[in-house]
Ligand SMILES: O=c1ccn([C@@H]2O[C@H](COP(=O)(O)OP(=O)(O)O[C@H]3O[C@H](CO)[C@@H](O)[C@H](O)[C@H]3O)[C@@H](O)[C@H]2O)c(=O)[nH]1
């Protein structure tokens with residue numbers, strides 16, 4: 236739509252001026268990534284008499300007489316962006332917003348969301364406040380985290396997007412320690428905790444906020460003191476020109492420079508996953524957090540249901556975790572007031588991608604079957620195998636108990652196992668590789684916003700599920716799949732050739748090997764579906780296709796064997 240002036244309608248405001256954040260014709264100083272800070276009051280505080288309320292609309296049969304139906308103040312903030320300053324991505328944006336809100340309301344509690352999340356339950360904010368003002372631990376609670384829920388995931392949750400084991404098991408369990416980690420969205424914070432101030436039971440009597448910590452703004456420093464003393468004026472400041480100028484100052488590109496923002500104050504910079512490390516910093520000061528799950532989901536968002544995008548997301552998370560491990564925020568050395576077990580849990584949260592290297596090695600081991608002659612490996616001692624079996628059984632039993640306790644379904648557990656295998660053969664090793672390169676060259680992991688719905692197919696809500704871009708990290712997964720499918724074929728071939736020759740022992744080993752191959756195949760089933768693209772709508776095809784492949788491989792093996800036996804007589 237165009238106006239008389241030729242500019243699209245959407246960029247014009249009711250009073251005839253153009254929206255300041257419009258860069259349809261980008262020019263220097265006024266384009267995406269290079270523009271002044273914007274603070275725009277979209278809706279003034281109801282105290283100043285705006286009357287956008289339900290009461291005004293006629294024909295309402297509901298009685299709103301006893302409810303305050305006024306719409307709260309709404310202010311649009313866009314921080315200054317300048318190519319000569321690092322904008323620190325999401326963490327930088329959240330910090331600018333935190334400072335702007337300090338001047339606007341200085342509210343004690345702040346809730347944040349990703350751009351792809353929304354409020355799904357109007358009771359959620361109250362639930363979080365209940366934890367914050369609870370008589371027992373409320374004052375020492377820094378944040379209340381809600382689980383992430385998604386409304387665009389395919390019904391079968393092929394790539395484990397719901398992450399139930401993590402959101403309903405792991406995080407809930409952490410409530411028994413110092414609380415869940417911060418997960419980036421759907422989290423209510425106590426402002427003071429974000430400011431890097433100690434929890435009440437560790438706090439010194441008098442704290443004077445300094446410009447070297449919080450930045451050079453008198454109004455901001457005053458607001459921090461007021462927050463500390465719990466003095467808060469409920470009537471909003473009058474937004475005159477000087478006040479707006481100060482707001483623009485605290486959202487300027489250079490404001491963070493030479494301050495503690497992004498280090499000891501606010502959301503932490505220089506890491507691919509600002510959330511986990513920000514939560515770690517807060518827990519390390521002795522604060523606790525709370526996990527809050529509501530029957531009717533509090534918040535909802537969008538997840539990447541395309542395998543390639545999903546794996547990119549996993550690379551970012553696991554890469555960020557490793558970055559944290561190799562920083563001064565390593566859970567073994569950082570976080571001075573962390574409880575011991577909380578330290579262990581953060582250790583697990585940061586180091587887990589490394590385990591993938593062993594899984595990958597095991598999963599590829601069936602290539603040994605592809606070698607015509609037997610490979611001789613020292614068999615493990617029986618007692619060692621016994622220990623191993625006991626440990627594996629114990630791990631699984633704990634896992635089962637946990638899912639029962641957390642109320643997760645078996646299917647969710649299985650999806651989790653499957654996706655862990657896919658990740659362990661693709662995204663996690665990639666993250667480890669990134670980390671090695673990072674340690675050698677100091678190059679960080681690129682944060683690309685997860686893209687959702689890459690196809691334009693509007694008839695199929697889950698069209699994205701059937702799209703997959705081949706990326707190098709999928710090669711090892713493919714190798715594992717091929718190796719295991721091939722191994723089954725070869726095993727059939729070997730059975731045909733050696734049936735009469737094999738001892739019982741050898742047959743048993745072959746059977747065990749087959750079991751392993753099948754297990755890996757079951758785990759990689761969602762990956763196989765991804766490769767099939769739209770054919771995956773009929774997974775039954777696999778039931779025909781796989782036996783055909785097995786038979787072909789077996790025939791090739793037998794033929795090669797006969798050929799070789801004729802040429803080189805054994
Ligand atoms: O340069 C950036 C990149 C991202 N964002 C914000 O970050 C959010 C998360 O990005 P998204 O692409 O949706 O990634 P997800 O993998 O879905 O996000 C998860 O993982 C992130 C850490 O990797 C957390 O920050 C998120 O809260 C968490 O939902 C977005 O919604 C944006 O609001 C920015 O503000 N600036």
Ligand SMILES: [Mn+2]
Pocket residue numbers: 349351536537538685
């Ligand atoms: Mn997201």
